[in-house]
Amino acid sequence: MNPILVEAIRGGIRESVHRGAVAVVDADGALVASLGDIERPVFPRSAVKVLQALPLVASGAADQLGLGEEELAVACASHNGEPAHTAVVARMLGRAGLDASALECGTHWPYREPIQRQMAAAGIEPGALHNNCSGKHAGFLCLACRLAGGADLRRFARGYVDAEHPVMRSVGAALQAATGFDLASAARGTDGCSIPSYAIPLRHLAQAFARVGTGVGLDPDHAAAARRLRGAVARHPFMVGGTGRFDTRVMERLGERVFCKVGAEAVFCAAFPERGFGVAIKVDDGNNARAAEVAMAAVIEAFVALDDGEAGLLRSLSDVSLRNWNGIEVGALRATDALRGLGG
């Protein structure tokens, strides 16, 4: 039974609780700290986009197409579908000689409601560019461009979301190398954007992020790619999320000292390069904004040296005042002592 990581308080009592597990591991796989079951395989979903973007850089595709840092950052993103995001993704596709019609991620309205309303007020319907995964998919298509060699790109790229396509095989190989987990024996599901997601234990996910943060244990091409992707995200944190988003807010403030990335169903991974640690969190009930973010904020507080201003930001994210529609404080959403004690 996993422990309670986050509690919602109202009227002085616990109204709701979120259980989960946390692994903090170094690049050699040594366990630094943990809570709950970190051996059960979980689908990392979008939390591992930076691992899935390693071949884009390591293959030489990014350089061949002249991708800039904004493009590299959006390749690691679950973005809000704001105009800045869709513009960069469209530009990236253009570098490969493609457009949004090549994307196989599907279409959805941006998750963030104010952005939906802005679009509706402007008469804009969503397309594949607005899909939060469109940057990752544009990265896959740029990788396809490299892998296609002289072949017809549109024909080569078709079906790139399939696990057996050369693009997805390259992506899977990078994921397996970074996590040290045999994907052939892993449970495989289909992600929201139609690519495969492999169930991997938190212990392995955390180790992969320690490797991303340090380069230790990655082959030299992947280590260099990880360093470049982290730098791109640190300098363009808006690209990885957008207005009001946790990952964007944290990395705008902390730069390269934290790389963090949320995934669907409340998986959250991070690298703390200064410490050499990687982190992986899964909240049992799959609630992202309510629980995984609060938990990640507390883990950052526990393991990353922060100045007063930084500490204030992180505390506002791990101990959140809840106000009602009249602005009255009605409770709080906060990390439990069990989670706060993780840093020892």
Place this chain on the structure above:
Amino acid sequence: MNPILVEAIRGGIRESVHRGAVAVVDADGALVASLGDIERPVFPRSAVKVLQALPLVASGAADQLGLGEEELAVACASHNGEPAHTAVVARMLGRAGLDASALECGTHWPYREPIQRQMAAAGIEPGALHNNCSGKHAGFLCLACRLAGGADLRRFARGYVDAEHPVMRSVGAALQAATGFDLASAARGTDGCSIPSYAIPLRHLAQAFARVGTGVGLDPDHAAAARRLRGAVARHPFMVGGTGRFDTRVMERLGERVFCKVGAEAVFCAAFPERGFGVAIKVDDGNNARAAEVAMAAVIEAFVALDDGEAGLLRSLSDVSLRNWNGIEVGALRATDALRGLGG
């Protein structure tokens, strides 16, 4: 530790789980069935709006003001803020000689995203009428009209959300009588719409709904009021929720055979009048749409006799196919065997 009520499946494995507790009780308080801890007090939030509306009818206010069934139904609602809802609430306030400026529930955009987008496209900003609780608050103001006697209504009604205001004292007395739980000793929180919410064990909440469904154990005025409110909701189920909402869909199909009402933080109460049972559910993590609704659908399946068409609807709500943005089936959200076995 509460058992798992609902599981989210992907790639053949459990991706996320929702724990919680369920009480099924008759009007005399006899326990019919239960799972998990039903003695721990929980904030019922909007799940008890029908109990909070009892004084509106029992006091004679509804008759004095000539309220119709749509008005009575919306007084029990957590509505979508669709035009039909705001029109009825505005009409109801007009009967009391008031308008939206008297509402103390605060303002929010309707929760349902397509309705937000329709409003944004039409250039409509939200007001207090769009608050999901505006019908309940209009009911409070109609009750205030009765309680004010000859006094100036606007002055009398001001601050009606306060626990010590005559309106809220009347509402609290009805809640205490129906649940048989001493509110003076209960933990008290402030709800999203600023009225008090009292923490009450699921066992007591379920008994209150058995009483609402049967009249047994209520004083005659409250029993008659409960019958009238249930009938109004059964004939106007759109008013209690709206497009696509669980409560609306279930009651459109089952009419007076089920009265069900969701509340914030995944509390869900229901009355099954034919069986004489009341139900109260709390999902530990507070996730409504994902968990409390799936759980309630399974409890209805377990305890209410359904024809094939009805059974098909309920099964589609308790075993939900999950599809991704390309329409590919990627998993399911479903009630666990523990929950399905509740009916014996």
